[in-house]
Amino acid sequence: MTLKTRGRAITLLGLLLLGIVYVRAIWFTPVERLQGGAQKIFYVHVPAAWSTMLAFSLVGLASILYLLMKDDRYDRFAAASAEVGTAFACVMLTTGPLWAKPIWGTWWTWDARLTSTLFLFFLFIGYLLLRGAIPEAGTRARYSAVLGIFGAALVPFIHLTVYLFRTLHPQPIVLKPSAPSLPGEMLATLLFSFLTFTVLYVGFVTQRYAMGAGDDHVG
Amino acid sequence: MWADGTPPTGGYAIAAYIIAAVILLGYSFILYRRGSKAP
Numbered sequence: 001m002t003l004k005t006r007g008r009a010i011t012l013l014g015l016l017l018l019g020i021v022y023v024r025a026i027w028f029t030p031v032e033r034l035q036g037g038a039q040k041i042f043y044v045h046v047p048a049a050w051s052t053m054l055a056f057s058l059v060g061l062a063s064i065l066y067l068l069m070k071d072d073r074y075d076r077f078a079a080a081s082a083e084v085g086t087a088f089a090c091v092m093l094t095t096g097p098l099w100a101k102p103i104w105g106t107w108w109t110w111d112a113r114l115t116s117t118l119f120l121f122f123l124f125i126g127y128l129l130l131r132g133a134i135p136e137a138g139t140r141a142r143y144s145a146v147l148g149i150f151g152a153a154l155v156p157f158i159h160l161t162v163y164l165f166r167t168l169h170p171q172p173i174v175l176k177p178s179a180p181s182l183p184g185e186m187l188a189t190l191l192f193s194f195l196t197f198t199v200l201y202v203g204f205v206t207q208r209y210a211m212g213a214g215d216d217h218v219g
Numbered sequence: 220m221w222a223d224g225t226p227p228t229g230g231y232a233i234a235a236y237i238i239a240a241v242i243l244l245g246y247s248f249i250l251y252r253r254g255s256k257a258p
Contacts, residue, residue, distance in 0.1 A: 037229025102228040
């Protein structure tokens with residue numbers, strides 16, 4: 001089985017799991033009394049944020065390894081992870097406002113969490129544009145590795161924004177030192193969705209990585 | 220508000236689920252097509 005076929009199989013599995021997440025979240029997970037149905041956006045928004053941050057963190061790690069070892073496979077992985085992370089960021093940045101409108105009364109607010117996340121998204125759009133603008137492979141890999149490391153450095157800062165600043169965004173309810181603050185059924189759905197979005201990340205990155213370094217410009 | 224006091228905000232969730240599915244299925248399709256073109 002080639003890497004491309006394996007990536008497609010993992011992606012297909014991820015999409016099937018996503019269907020199960022939807023069914024479970026809509027029909028088999030209780031409705032939160034104060035927020036109503038809008039709370040169910042959480043089962044898509046939070047795992048999408050997880051995959052985004054995972055993707056951009058791994059861009060930084062692969063970029064460091066590329067600069068240390070000059071192995072093109074790290075550059076290819078960083079390029080793949082950045083593109084996939086940007087796709088997940090689109091899910092995160094569109095589902096967030098759809099939750100915010102009924103709960104906060106506004107689609108968007110310029111608080112620290114939202115603003116820094118939007119900047120991270122723009123930074124990785126810039127990363128992808130930079131890769132497309134430099135034809136020479138070695139220069140492209142070196143410049144984008146530096147940008148990728150700076151982008152990944154924002155990830156822990158974004159996670160901590162809800163503690164460092166006065167922000168409207170809810171604090172972490174799972175990725176925190178104490179036990180998750182969710183009823184069991186909701187937690188089970190959320191953890192299953194985390195697994196699903198991680199499988200999708202692996203499937204997407206495997207496919208994108210398999211395309212190789214030479215086709216960064218293929219649209 | 221519904222009779223039990225729950226706010227009727229499910230439409231936002233449906234919209235979010237549809238948008239997320241469109242993005243993820245769309246990106247899957249793009250990767251499939253690009254992978255099919257690549258050698």
